[in-house]
Amino acid sequence: AQKVTQAQTEISVVEKEDVTLDCVYETRDTTYYLFWYKQPPSGELVFLIRRNSFDEQNEISGRYSWNFQKSTSSFNFTITASQVVDSAVYFCALSGPDSNYQLIWGAGTKLIIKP
Amino acid sequence: KAGVTQTPRYLIKTRGQQVTLSCSPISGHRSVSWYQQTPGQGLQFLFEYFSETQRNKGNFPGRFSGRQFSNSRSEMNVSTLELGDSALYLCASSGEQDGYTFGSGTRLTVV
Numbered sequence: 094a095q096k097v098t099q100a101q102t103e104i105s106v107v108e109k110e111d112v113t114l115d116c117v118y119e120t121r122d123t124t125y126y127l128f129w130y131k132q133p134p135s136g137e138l139v140f141l142i143r144r145n146s147f148d149e150q151n152e153i154s155g156r157y158s159w160n161f162q163k164s165t166s167s168f169n170f171t172i173t174a175s176q177v178v179d180s181a182v183y184f185c186a187l188s189g190p191d192s193n194y195q196l197i198w199g200a201g202t203k204l205i206i207k208p
Numbered sequence: 209k210a211g212v213t214q215t216p217r218y219l220i221k222t223r224g225q226q227v228t229l230s231c232s233p234i235s236g237h238r239s240v241s242w243y244q245q246t247p248g249q250g251l252q253f254l255f256e257y258f259s260e261t262q263r264n265k266g267n268f269p270g271r272f273s274g275r276q277f278s279n280s281r282s283e284m285n286v287s288t289l290e291l292g293d294s295a296l297y298l299c300a301s302s303g304e305q306d307g308y309t310f311g312s313g314t315r316l317t318v319v
Binding site for chain 2: 126128130135136137138139140143184186193194195196197198200201
């Protein structure tokens with residue numbers, strides 16, 4: 094069965110610090126997709142990234158970067174020079190044939206950036 | 209292009225009533241999936257529709273149902289509402305090459 098674990102329930106840092114959100118997944122699929130979403134207080138889930146299982150290259154988008162390591166089944170997300178606007182709940186998710194392509198979600202990490 | 213539109217944004221219903229939520233996907237997207245989000249259970253998959261056919265269903269009772277129309281718009285219905293159905297209901301649309309784009313959600317409160 095597929096599973097996503099986000100062990101960090103809540104992280105609080107001061108603005109401009111770097112912060113890493115951990116995501117560990119379990120799947121028997123060889124082809125699968127990993128996602129990160131941001132959920133601000135308004136409730137909408139904002140898509141950040143999708144990565145397929147065959148692409149282990151790290152991704153950087155502005156202050157955001159993602160480290161995908163199949164060897165440790167991890168897909169971690171780093172925010173560099175955090176800003177107050179980054180405060181939100183961040184979800185990691187997985188989909189693949191084993192879940193019939195529904196999204197399997199982690200519990201989320203609440204990130205608080207203090208000014 | 210326009211995003212995913214969910215209506216209404218907020219709903220307050222009484223136990224025992226039924227409710228219908230609507231989701232209009234991104235133009236060209238044929239897949240619409242629904243998720244329930246609660247503080248206790250997190251995000252849980254309800255069902256997914258593709259070209260008017262339900263392709264996948266989560267582990268929810270039969271009180272939860274849905275459908276998709278020929279224009280890809282989707283509705284979900286919850287009958288005989290219970291207090292535990294209070295949640296944020298999120299709809300996502302996806303195309304063949306895209307990830308899942310979510311709407312703003314409908315926040316349902318059952319009293």
